[in-house]
Amino acid sequence: MTNTTKVGVFDSGVGGLTVLKELAQLLPHHSYVYFADTKHCPYGPKGPDEIIRLSEIITKFLLDQGCTIIVVACNTATAAAIDYLRANFPIPFVGMEPAVKPAALATKTKSIGVLATKGTFNGRLYRETTAKYAANINVSYQVGAGLVELVEQGKSQSKEASELLQTYIAPMLDEKIDHLVLGCTHYPFFIPVLKKILPEGVVIDNPAPAVAKQTARVLSEEAKEPHSGIGTEPSVTFYSSGEIDTLKFLVHEIELTTKVVFKNKSYQHFIF
Numbered sequence: 001m002t003n004t005t006k007v008g009v010f011d012s013g014v015g016g017l018t019v020l021k022e023l024a025q026l027l028p029h030h031s032y033v034y035f036a037d038t039k040h041c042p043y044g045p046k047g048p049d050e051i052i053r054l055s056e057i058i059t060k061f062l063l064d065q066g067c068t069i070i071v072v073a074c075n076t077a078t079a080a081a082i083d084y085l086r087a088n089f090p091i092p093f094v095g096m097e098p099a100v101k102p103a104a105l106a107t108k109t110k111s112i113g114v115l116a117t118k119g120t121f122n123g124r125l126y127r128e129t130t131a132k133y134a135a136n137i138n139v140s141y142q143v144g145a146g147l148v149e150l151v152e153q154g155k156s157q158s159k160e161a162s163e164l165l166q167t168y169i170a171p172m173l174d175e176k177i178d179h180l181v182l183g184c185t186h187y188p189f190f191i192p193v194l195k196k197i198l199p200e201g202v203v204i205d206n207p208a209p210a211v212a213k214q215t216a217r218v219l220s221e222e223a224k225e226p227h228s229g230i231g232t233e234p235s236v237t238f239y240s241s242g243e244i245d246t247l248k249f250l251v252h253e254i255e256l257t258t259k260v261v262f263k264n265k266s267y268q269h270f271i272f
């Protein structure tokens with residue numbers, strides 16, 4: 001009897017690794033199929049129809065791999081496509097949402113900053129969450145143009161990244177933010193750089209751990225019996241639609257710098 005679920009996780013590129021890391025830590029008995037749509041990255045400037053088309057192809061691919069739940073580990077794809085995916089595929093989807101709610105509830109200065117892609121800011125989720133939870137506080141928002149590309153080039157710790165981030169963060173600091181919401185799954189790779197830029201006391205809000213918890217809740221609702229930890233040996237298969245070296249490099253970095261181990265790793269291409 002097997003009690004291991006195959007969880008599909010996808011992003012426009014390597015950003016979703018910041019979510020996969022939390023999933024593997026919280027739910028180590030499951031297997032994961034991670035898809036990086038490197039060939040079509042970045043999604044941020046693309047229109048919703050194009051993102052829906054790409055997300056649908058990736059979802060069908062993940063279903064073919066035997067996934068029974070999919071984590072859309074990309075804020076931009078969640079904003080554009082999650083309603084469509086939920087309406088058209090008979091499996092549960094867990095999506096990303098910028099952590100505006102926890103930041104808005106916790107801010108003492110009544111001022112928060114949000115860094116995300118254009119696609120995420122244009123989405124219904126961001127508009128609704130901000131209207132609901134942040135109506136009475138100052139929200140300083142900034143499109144992180146160029147940031148995803150730096151992560152994809154393996155340059156998240158570069159001088160170039162630090163300078164670009166400083167440009168984006170400076171106006172927020174003028175607004176006395178005490179929370180910075182990372183509204184794109186690529187951005188947690190900048191946390192070491194951000195910690196140097198942000199004054200002490202500014203909290204960085206990354207929704208990835210909450211998304212892993214939500215996935216655990218959905219899995220336990222779906223499970224007919226509690227997870228026994230027995231079953232087929234867990235594995236993580238990484239797919240890319242393009243270049244695969246940054247993916248390998250960052251997976252290695254995550255394993256080195258955190259206690260997370262991606263069990264039985266393998267890397268493959270799926271080009272479309």
Ligand code: DGL
Nearest residue numbers: 015042043044075076185
């Ligand atoms: N990781 C994606 C997100 O969370 C990046 C979007 C992009 O490819 O521009 O939005």
